[in-house]
Amino acid sequence: MAVLVTGGAGYIGSHTVLELLDAGETPVVLDDLSTGFRWAVPEGAPLFLGDDGDEALVADIIARHDITAIIHFAAKIVVPESVADPLGYYLNNTSKARNLIATAVASGVKHVIFSSTAAVYGDPQRQPVTEDTPLSPVSPYGRSKLMVEWMLEDTARAHDFAYVALRYFNVAGADPKGRCGQSTPNATHLIKVAAQTALGKRASMQVFGTDYPTPDGTCVRDYIQVTDLARAHLDALRHLRGGGGSLVANCGYAHGFSVLEVIEAVKRVSGVDFRVDYGPRRPGDPAMIVASNQRAREILGWRPEHDNLDEIVRQALDWEKRLSTRQA
Known part of the structure; x- marks a missing residue:
């Protein structure tokens, strides 16, 4: 039995491939390398170059490698970009996912784990958010992911098929063994941007909005370490293989840090007092969003091990320093 990992050369996907290999699983990676890296796919995981929306290609991989489950990461993920290019996001994140799900059903693949997002909640009024919090995404990115959740739900009702949709909060950090990390040069993740600034790869960084209704006026987010998140996918896989039903679950630590608190942590850990500029709010950014992770803990048996901001920073x-000597 093998597991197809779409987007497995990207940030979260590559960490999940490592965890699958460490667990004795057989991952097979499909990636177009638009944001991923060939070198991020570890030895022992076959890599196919292509599009997750290519039904013929996906069907061929499923047949050739006896794929019994799919973990679907491949997507565009930048909220402001989705506001500027909504149709591009609906194509990449929604239309192609529809093709992937259709191919899974036609090929007899009964289990799919989907990379969803806390952006489906929009700007929730109560914290922490549970999976039953009203869904009201404020960006095309969030809407594109919610549409896939709906497709999975409808498909599971109509076919012999089950899924787990994991709603990620803000993913950060790198593999504790130093094998992989966030490698996209122009990534917008706060901790990566701050780390790049601390190491002199950026002259300065910008804070978007200082007038939010939060304790220090900047956005508050729940930062989850990437290996903890990767392991949640293995827990979801075990849940489905054990006969567990379809499920939506948050992946976060149930507490948050403001933008300014994260910047201070990077300054503290790096020992560098770098330049920070302040600008207006960005479209699509909620003031605060923090997860309730009770469902993932109780049903999936998820047990995070790296809930420490300084460790994540x-x-x-460390990964950013490694990237300075690595060729993409």
Whole structure:
């Protein structure tokens, strides 16, 4: 039995491939390398170059490698970009996912784990958010992911098929063993941007909005370490293989940090007092969003091990230094 990992050369996908290999699983990676890296796919995981929306290609991979489950990461993920290019996001994140799900059903693949997002909640009024919090995404990115959740739900009702949709909060850090990390040069993740600035790869960084209704006026987010998140996918896989039903679950630590608190952590851990500029709010950014993770803990048996902001920042800084000597 093998597991197809779409987007497995990207940030979260590559960490999940490592965890699958460490667990004795057989991952097979499909990636177009638009944001991923060939070198991020570890030895022992076959890599196919192509599009997750290519039904003929996906069907061929499923047949050739006896794929019994799919973990679907491949997507565009930048909220402001989705506001500027909504149709591009609906194509990449929604239309292609529809093709992937259709191919899974036609090929007899009964289990799919989907990379969803906390952006489906929009700007919730109560914290922490549970999976039953009203869904009201404020960006095309969030809407594009919610549409896929709906497709999975409808498909599971109509076919012999089950899924787990994991709603990620803000993913950060790197593999504790130093094997992989966030490698996209122009990534917008706060901790990566701050780490790049601390290491002199950026002259300065910008804070978007200082007038939010939060304790210090900047956005508050729940930062989850990437290996903890990757392991949630293995927990979801075990859940489905064990006969567990379809499920939506948040992946976060149930507490948050403001933008300014994260920047101070990067300054503290790096020992560098770098320049920070302040600008207006960005479209699509909620003031605060923090997860309730009770469902993932109780039903999936998820047990995070890296819930420490300074540890996450240190991993990001160490990985950023490694990238300085690595060729993409």
